[in-house]
Amino acid sequence: MFNINSTLSRRNFLAGAAALGSAVALAGCSSGGSDGGSADDGKTFKIGVIGPLTGAAATYGVSAEKGAKLAAKDFSTKDLKLSLKSEDDVADGEKAINAFNALCDWGMQALVGPVTTGAAVAVSGEIADDMLMVTPSASSLDVTKDKTTVFQVCFTDPTMGASAAKFLAEKYADAKIALFYNSGDTYSSGVADAFAEQAKASKLDIVDTETFKDDSSTSFTNQLTKAKEAGATLIFAPIYYTPASVLLKNAKDMGYDMTLMGTDGMDGLLSVEGFDTSLAEGVLLMTPFSADDEKNADFVKAYKDAYDETPNQFAADAYDCVHAIAEAIDRAGIDISADGADIAGDLAKAMRKIKIEGLTGELTWNDEGQVEKPATAYVIQDGKYIAA
Structure with missing residues (x-):
């Protein structure tokens, strides 16, 4: 499912966050740019996705991107179109901030990612509560520590x-x-x-x-x-x-x-x-996820139909990220044409109140932005994941 160099992991890639300082200025997320052709009709909500789409950790980011795309399709309605745009950070903290700025220029209103911990720590440390950020897989406590608008879908270490x-x-x-x-x-x-x-x-x-x-x-x-x-x-x-x-x-x-x-x-x-x-x-x-679990059959089929491969936990986690954002938008009752900075606080408050039936369990979030969901164990039997 994943192919990664042993020196580069989704959890422990050097962020270089301390060295970023003023060398990389984080742009404010005001609306602007193009979303690649969809009309800004007041019913479109723009979600950015940041992760490694190339490099040794690409399998993680590509899976998350694919899961997020499926979710955007599934949770879009006639009154709320979820529009996605992805940026590659190559699992690097400085590149993740550059990706964030590029998505701000596009008009991003909420973020899925970054996927790797180092990149997530770098971005979450800089957004200053100006953007709702939901990471599918960055599991360190430092990702959400002392942040009010940053959330994890994955378990903490x-x-x-x-x-x-x-x-x-x-x-x-x-x-x-x-x-x-x-x-x-x-x-x-x-x-x-x-x-x-x-x-x-x-x-x-x-x-x-x-x-x-x-x-x-x-x-x-x-x-x-x-x-x-x-x-x-x-x-x-x-x-x-x-x-x-x-x-x-x-x-x-x-x-x-x-x-x-x-x-x-x-x-x-x-x-x-x-x-x-x-x-x-x-x-x-x-x-948190098994493609062999019958309850995930519809998602697995849709994923295979779309991408001709079996989804992994990163795809499922990213799907749950978009699901949570859609629920938070509905709960907050925000103006979906507003800038991300203007609605971040309301969306974050909503995130702490919602409960979703996700692919990775029943998800709620505590005051620290950490997910609370059942832990699950599987045993490998005949090449399948069976509940242990």
Whole structure:
């Protein structure tokens, strides 16, 4: 599903936000520019989308763009046309701000994205409450911290880690667990820290902890040997799908029979080029969306019809972003021809009051702009995600 360089992740791309300072001025979002041909008839609401459409993280941004486009079509009405325009930030903080300015020139009134955390932190730190921003996948607490108009559709890193520990305490209470994570990655280490804290509270048996960094992700034999010697029957690894495929291959080669559990970053494991998918049988995942879940069948069919591919969680999250914006517009009762800066506050207030039945669950938002929705776990069986 995703193809990403191990040194570049949606969660932990260097934003360079501190270095931006006055070097990149953020334009105020007043109306202007062209939306590519649709008429400004007072019934069109302009939503910008920012994400990596090219580069090593492009699979994330392209999926989000496609999901957002489907949602704009589905939630447009005769009285409210949702018009979308996308900009490529190549998962870079400075380019994300440039993309934001370009969308402001177009007349953007609300933003979906940025998709990666570094870019999202850069933009959210600069908008000064002048734009409703809903990110599908930037999970750091810093994205929404001290912001009033910024929201997340994805779980935060601490929520994901704690939820995984609670799941294991309920379903695998007797497991001997090795915690395995990338100490150089904000997402991986953030989830791992929260998992370790909740694991202690839930009295899980953590028998070993192993770390790695991107430059050593081509082999995990040493770490697996230690985990095996410690008697670990389950490895909790909040890592991305590419290193997860290496870990599973290494475990097979050394005859280590264990259960692997990951979080949403491992979603995409079955599509790793050259990977023997039989090795993923029994892998557990905490992820908010499954294309194999019957309740998502209509969306999956529409997505396949439109793009000739199966949607992933990034597409689903972005779809939910647009859904939430449409609900907030309706709840706020705003003048949909107004500038984004003039309606940002009203839309943000509405976001904290709405509840949507999304593709990724029943979504509400707290005062910090963080989503509140059920955590879900799946097990891979016969190449499908089955509720665990």
